[in-house]
Amino acid sequence: MNTDEWTQTLGTGPLLGIAACAIAVLLLLIITLRVHAFLALVAVSLATAFATGIPADQVISxxxxxxxxxxxSVALLVGLGAxxxxxxxxxxxxRSLTDALIRRFGEKRAPLALGVASLLFGFPIFFDAGLVVMLPIIFSVARRLGGSVLLYGLPAAGAFSVMHVxxxxxxxxxxASTLLGADVGLVTAFAVLLAVPTWYLTSYLYGRWAGKRIDLPVPAILGTEDDEDTRTEPPGAGTVAGLLLLPLVLIFANTGLTTAGKAGWINSDAGWFDVLVALGSTPVALLITVFVAMYVLGTRRGRGKDVVERLLDSALGPVCAIILITGAGGMFGGVLRASGIGDALSDALTGLGLPVIVAAYVIATVLRIAQGSATVALTTAAGLVQPLVIGGGFGSVEVVAIVLALAAGSVTAGHVNDSGFWLVGRFFQMDVKTTLKTWTVMQTTIGLVGFALASALYLVA
Structure with missing residues (x-):
């Protein structure tokens, strides 16, 4: 799509009004009129594109x-993860890994164990990929111990979200670190120090609270252990842990090689470099893991090739709706971005005269609410405050705090225009109202607590 051929003539007020109306109509269609989320998202995206003045010949593109x-970014990860x-x-x-976790941590600390494991997995792996890999473990623990799936799912999903943002x-x-000239090593160190207490307060404790108040059964979307092709001899917990660590190691190697190449420590022009980086990309890492799992969990344990093929085929049907709805959520967010709503908000917010760290958080938050994507909100807001930071004479730790404040704003209040909202809601089989009450609230607290800690760092720097 080429949006350079037209100029948005609507002002900030009308654009914000259109965005608010679009979200209200979307919620009305899905919650009240019970229109399927995929159809509602496509229809509202189409109407919003016309209402904001995107030329008719560019609407479909x-x-x-x-x-x-x-x-x-989502379909391959969800399909392979499923x-x-x-x-x-x-x-x-x-179940083998579940039993090992419960023996090691005890039943009462199972949500904590899942959350800590997700924090570790979430260091190199993206949110959506990490979540789909952990889901069978989350569901197995929930079936074994009983209670709402949210009790186990929210601490894990929140961990991936915190690490990702x-x-x-x-x-x-x-x-954001690159745009503001922050030291990535310092950002990483302070981000980890911020992420752990943020996760504990907003995801672990909140997940336990919500799980006791909202009773959701464990979804059967990934199948159950009572299906036709049930296990004969389960693999050991070490084998399962090794399988889950395989994509983690590959992705982490990709990150390390890329960093070393940019720093000039190794020759990034060599052919082997590109091959290894490609092997460590998230989709390829998951593809390799699935092939290894086909042998380790399938043929090596006596299952015929036709049985393994049938199992893999049966995994895709239940997640097709998740993939389509998530894509439609991305469509809605894409329309809001292309219409210029984010740019209009940026222009309106940059002249507020707020302290830089507060302005960073507010701008990122408003952009996040307006257009959905956390990464877009973070990078756009970083670009807007860049002149203030570069010319402000801030210390290195103060710049790190501003980066973390931007990140906090970019995760706040994820809702119906965010593809991650639909991914989590559909995997846990929550309706929109419940997803707003749980996931959106948790994302908001992740942003608020993160901003408070970033502000404290800024003040003591």
Whole structure:
């Protein structure tokens, strides 16, 4: 889509009014009129594109670009993750690791164990990929111990979210660090120090609170251990842990090689460099893991090739709706970005005269609410405050605090225009109202607590 051929003539007020109306109509269609979320998102995206003045000949390309760019990052990860989850579930691998976790940490600390494991997995792996890999373990623990799936799911999902938004090497904090001239090593160190207490307060404690008040059964979307192709001899917990660590190691190697190449420590022009980096990309790492799991959890344990193929095929059907709805959520966010709503908000907010760290948080928060993408909100807000930071004579730790404040704003109040909202809601089989009461609230607290800690760092720097 080429949006350079037209100029948005609507002012900030009308654009904000259109965005608010679009979100209200979307919620009305899904919650009150019970229209399927995929249809509602596509219809509202189309209406919003016309209402904001996107030229008619560019409307469809705007919709498909937003849809396609989201699917490019989500569809492969969800599909491969679902296949891996299916193999783990049916082979009994998820239960083996669950039993080991419960023996080690005890039943009462199972949500804590899942959350800590997710924090570790979340260091190099993206939010959506990490979540789909952990889901079979989360569901197995919930089935074994009973209670709402939120009791176990929110601490884990929150851990991936916290790591993704605050800690390099994830793209948002890396881009913001680069734009503001922050030391990435310092950002990483302070981000980890901020991420752990933020996760504990907003995801672990809140997840336990919400899990006791909202009773959700464990979804059967990845299958159950009582299915037709049930396990014969379950793999050991060490084998399962090794499988889950395989993509982590590959992705971490990708990050390390990329960093070393940019620093000039190794020759990034060599052919082997590009091959190894490609092997460590998230989709390829998951693809390799699925092939290894097919052998380790399938054929090596006596399952025929036709049985393994049937298991993998059965994993894709239940997640098709998740993939389409997530893509449609990305479409809606893409329309809001292409229409210039984010740019209008940026222009209106830059002249407020707030302290830099407060302005960074407010701008990132408003952009996040307006257009959905945390990474876009973070990088856009970083670009807006860049002149203030570069010319402000701030110390290195103060700049780190501003980066973390931007990250805090970019995660605040994720709602219906964020593809992650639909990913979490559909995997846990929550309706929109429940997702708003749980996921949106938790994301908001992740932002608020993170901003408070970043502000404290700024003040003592």
């Amino acid at each position: 705007t919709l498909t670009d937003g849809f396609g760019s989201t699917l490019a 296949m891996l989850g299916r193999l783990l579930e049916v082979s009994g691998g998820a 605050y800690v390099p090497p994830h793209p948002g904090p890396v881009a």
